[in-house]
Amino acid sequence: MDVTTNLSLGDPLEPARKATAAMLRERDPSFSLPQPFYSDERLFQIDMQEIFHKEWLIAGMTCEIPAKGNYLTLQIGANPIIVLRGAEGQIHAFHNVCRHRGSRLCVSDKGKVAKLVCPYHQWTYELDGRLLFAGTEMGADFDLKDYSLKPVKVKTAGGYIFISLAEHPPAIDDFLATLAHYMEPYDMENTKVAVQTTLMEKANWKLVLENNRECYHCNGSHPELLKTLLEWDDVTDPRASQDFKDQVAACTSAWEAEKIPYAHASFGLRNRIVRMPLLKGTVSMTMDGQPGSKKLMGRIQNPDLGSMRILHLPHSWNHCMGDHLIVFTVWPISAQETMVTTKWLVHKDAVEGVDYDVARLREVWDATNDQDRRLAEENQRGINSSAYQPGPYSKTYEFGVINFLDWYSERLLNNLGDTPATRLRQVGAE
Structure with missing residues (x-):
């Protein structure tokens, strides 16, 4: 759901967000998650908004876009993304959405272009996202600078391309520096x-x-x-x-x-x-x-x-x-x-x-x-059965699962804004 819809209609997921936070606070960390976390479409949408739209994701490998104009595309929930190599080898990431009427710019999984040209009305963008051409039909007062592609945060290390849709993604530079060191022998x-x-x-x-x-x-x-x-x-x-x-x-x-x-x-x-x-x-x-x-x-x-x-x-x-x-x-x-x-x-x-x-x-x-x-x-x-209830993990054989769900629970609560400090403020307000 985009920001405009949120502002005009409110957030229909708000009750589900509160219920999700409550289930995470109350769960036993040594047991599997309650059923809605694995089956409910509303909770899936929360996962997408609060995990996959806010954390760092591996979009691909730098070797997949070796030269200027090479690009790859991917889909993160409802968001089409393009990652490409621009001038001087720099890698950029953008929402794969034309600023005219929203059509996808690149429809192939991978390819190579000189410029990014929308197939709908031929609006043309530079590889760094700047709008270069929109036609005289837009009028004399139309300013190309106001309609650059919307950027996506991007970092590279050790041959991997990481992107985040968040405006302020979590810190990752320490890991990336170590990853670059460990990947050095591979010459990615x-x-x-x-x-x-x-x-x-x-x-x-x-x-x-x-x-x-x-x-x-x-x-x-x-x-x-x-x-x-x-x-x-x-x-x-x-x-x-x-x-x-x-x-x-x-x-x-x-x-x-x-x-x-x-x-x-x-x-x-x-x-x-x-x-x-x-x-x-x-x-x-x-x-x-x-x-x-x-x-x-x-x-x-x-x-x-x-x-x-x-x-x-x-x-x-x-x-x-x-x-x-x-x-x-x-x-x-x-x-x-x-x-x-x-x-x-x-x-x-x-x-x-x-x-x-x-x-x-x-x-x-x-x-x-x-x-x-x-x-x-x-x-x-x-x-999916009505008989399912959370079951216990082995702390020796399944410690990795426990670690994953501990991370997931902490990040989801944090991204939902449900932290101990937030809860104390809410109690005080009541």
Whole structure:
């Protein structure tokens, strides 16, 4: 809903906002969320307005728009967005909405343009968003400077493009500086997307994230993934075996010799980077555990780098290996539908059919993504039942889920303006 409508009609979600804040304040953090958080369309709209319109999101990779005029588009709720590379390599982001009568400017997922030209009435914009041409029909007193494209906040680091629709998004620079350091060995400007997939899941976006944040289900569901993946995120995990700790110690010595960053770095509950070994004898997330691409990334000489795992809430997880990277992003569509995109990145000089085979590259995660889709959809079907009530999480096996929902609850309450200080002021006013 746009600001004009809010001003003229009020906010029809206001009762739902108050109820949402109350449910979050009263919930047991060690239990799953109340049913409306996974199924109610009003609460979905609140999620979009207060999480996906206010937090930082990964829009894509810088290598996807390598040259001036290259662009990519995406949809965040009702908001079409365009991200493009302008003059001198600068990356811009705008609402993909013409300032004339609101038509989308770019209708393709990706492309290259000299200028941004609206297909409806040919209003023309510079790549930095300035309106250049609107025709003499607008009259002599029409000022082009008043109708630039509406900008979207954008930052880049380590080959990733982050955007936020918020006027004042949360601080993220410390994480981005660390991300740039950890991604340095990969030389991300000299990579390319080898293949991308899109999966539609009939489940709430939070169920997709909850499923990702634990490996409690892995043994029963992911035979392909467990050919290489070790489920622990750190040697401090209470379930980590001594063999695993010894393997980490041996690997970190080798990584230090090559000056490969690996130490666990966390930024609250929203962001985490950590490099962990893969199963002994494997170096990449392929069916046989061997490199998916013969040409290694950046300055990397040793393919045995394990998997550097990057978490970015509310919607992304990543696996970075010596030969290729995998970037996952989650995009809410409705209360019970979510789009998951997966991108496999390789060195830009790697040749398909020579250095890598696309089918082999994506085999493990195609299977895993589909297995996770079925799990999330069955989870959603059960939650829709009148018999559902929040259930307890395992504090050892599902601590990642607890962390995600703690972050979500804190950010949603904060963005709703429901904080202890606010509540005290309200009580005083009463």
